[in-house]
Amino acid sequence: xxxxxxxxxxxxxxxxxxxxxxxxxxxxxxxxxxxxxxxxxxxxxxxxxxxxxxxxxxxxxxxxxxxxxxxxxxxxxxxxxxxxxxxxxxxxxxxxxxxxxxxxxxxxxxxxxxxxxxxxxxxxxxxxxxxxxxxxxxxxxxxxxxxxxxxxxxxxxxxxxxxxxxxxxxxxxxxxxxxxxxxxxxxxxxxxxxxxxxxxxxxxxxxxxxxxxxxxxxxxxxxxxxxxxxxxxxxxxxxxxxxxxxxxxxxxxxxxxxxxxxxxxxxxxxxxxxxxxxxxxxxxxxxxxxxxxxxxxxxxxxxxxxxxxxx
Numbered sequence: 001x002x003x004x005x006x007x008x009x010x011x012x013x014x015x016x017x018x019x020x021x022x023x024x025x026x027x028x029x030x031x032x033x034x035x036x037x038x039x040x041x042x043x044x045x046x047x048x049x050x051x052x053x054x055x056x057x058x059x060x061x062x063x064x065x066x067x068x069x070x071x072x073x074x075x076x077x078x079x080x081x082x083x084x085x086x087x088x089x090x091x092x093x094x095x096x097x098x099x100x101x102x103x104x105x106x107x108x109x110x111x112x113x114x115x116x117x118x119x120x121x122x123x124x125x126x127x128x129x130x131x132x133x134x135x136x137x138x139x140x141x142x143x144x145x146x147x148x149x150x151x152x153x154x155x156x157x158x159x160x161x162x163x164x165x166x167x168x169x170x171x172x173x174x175x176x177x178x179x180x181x182x183x184x185x186x187x188x189x190x191x192x193x194x195x196x197x198x199x200x201x202x203x204x205x206x207x208x209x210x211x212x213x214x215x216x217x218x219x220x221x222x223x224x225x226x227x228x229x230x231x232x233x234x235x236x237x238x239x240x241x242x243x244x245x246x247x248x249x250x251x252x253x254x255x256x257x258x259x260x261x262x263x264x265x266x267x268x269x270x271x272x273x274x275x276x277x278x279x280x281x282x283x284x285x286x287x288x289x290x291x292x293x294x295x296x297x298x299x300x301x302x303x304x305x306x307x308x309x310x311x
Contacts, residue, residue, distance in 0.1 A: 032061030032091045035068060036101040036109065037171070040139035042075040043113025044146035046173050047207055049236060052084040054172045059089035063096050071106050075113035105131045105140070112143055121151055138168040145177060154184040170201055179211040183218060191215035206236040213245060222249050240269035 033054050041051045062068075064085060072082070108131035115124035124147055131140040141164040148157035158181035164174045179194035192215045198208035213228030226249060232242045243266035250259035 032059045032094075033088075033172075034060070034100055034139075035062040035064075036106060036137060036139040037168075038085070039072055039075050039106055039109045039113070040142045041172055042072060042077045042081060043109050043116065043143045044173070045076065045113075045116070047236065048078060048080045050172055050202070050205060050207065051081050053202060053204070055081075055084045055088045059091055060085070061091045061094050062100060063090060063094050065096055067103075068096075068106070071110040075110040076117055101137070101139075102134060105134050105137070108134070109140060109143055112147070116143075116147060116150060119150075121147060138164045138171050138174075141167070142171060142174060142177075145174075149177065149181065152184075154181045157181045158185065172202075173198070173205075173207065175201065176205060176208040176211055179208065179215065183211060183214045186218070188215050188218045191218070204235050206232040206239055206242075209235065210239065210242050210245070213242075217245070217249065222252065225249060238269050240266045243269065 038051070038055070038060070041054065064072075069082070069085070072085070077085075108127045112124045112127035112131070115121070115127065125144075128140055128144045128147060131137075132144070141160055145157045145160040145164060148154070148160060158178055161174050161178040161181065164171050165178065168174070175194045175198035179191045179198060182188075182191035182194060192212060195208050195212035195215060198205050199212070202208070209228045209232040213225040213232065216222075216228060217225035226246065229242050229246050229249075232239055236242075243262045247259045247262035247266065250256075250262060
């Protein structure tokens with residue numbers, strides 16, 4: 001399995017690298033959201049509010065068809081995104097999405113999103129590679145970067161997001177995702193730079209604030225980290241991963257009551273997230289009295305900063 005994942009990653013990186021050998025033209029800044037780009041944002045599990053912001057602030061450069069809406073739903077779009085699409089400002093020169101990106105590419109990306117959510121990473125990789133084989137786009141690159149993150153291939157993810165940014169400098173979420181990968185690799189300076197770049201594009205990006213907080217904690221600046229985490233929660237109150245991060249800072253500070261409060265919030269918001277939480281220093285059962293939490297929500301109960309994927 002590890003070998004197959006490596007081959008998928010290597011192949012995708014090679015394809016994206018070829019984009020610059022053949023001088024693929026970079027997209028200009030502030031272009032309307034295109035059909036493939038929107039499917040990529042949904043397929044890569046971007047925050048709903050970030051997707052909605054992209055639609056509302058930039059409009060869309062395509063005319064959605066029923067077939068396209070079905071693909072967006074397959075990728076994982078919920079009512080919030082679908083309503084934003086319904087009310088989006090359509091550019092005057094908009095075409096049907098299938099005229100800009102082939103139906104095959106859109107289908108591959110939508111299917112990849114569905115497979116990623118089901119944690120069928122190998123099959124998802126095949127779908128993305130098929131899309132890249134058809135045409136090299138930042139959309140497919142962004143979804144492949146997300147797949148690398150879900151497989152914890154941080155260096156591969158960082159390399160891919162860098163290529164995506166070179167092709168499309170304002171691709172929504174690319175800087176924030178690159179910041180997360182840099183944090184995972186221990187490159188605190190780059191993590192802060194990329195989180196800052198993300199916030200320059202969208203100051204209310206909760207994911208970017210979360211990743212800036214992770215970088216600040218890594219840099220030994222817990223007060224700054226808490227400030228960034230609190231801002232992320234102000235923007236997205238149900239951001240379960242941020243509650244975990246606050247719990248870890250509370251643990252470091254030996255603030256047991258606050259640690260328990262934050263862990264309870266995180267587990268209540270997303271108990272299923274424990275499926276891919278990493279091996280932490282202690283289990284939740286050790287840190288939290290059994291009578292303080294619903295025991296049914298302590299199915300795995302181990303955690304560690306950054307060792308879970310939180311978009």
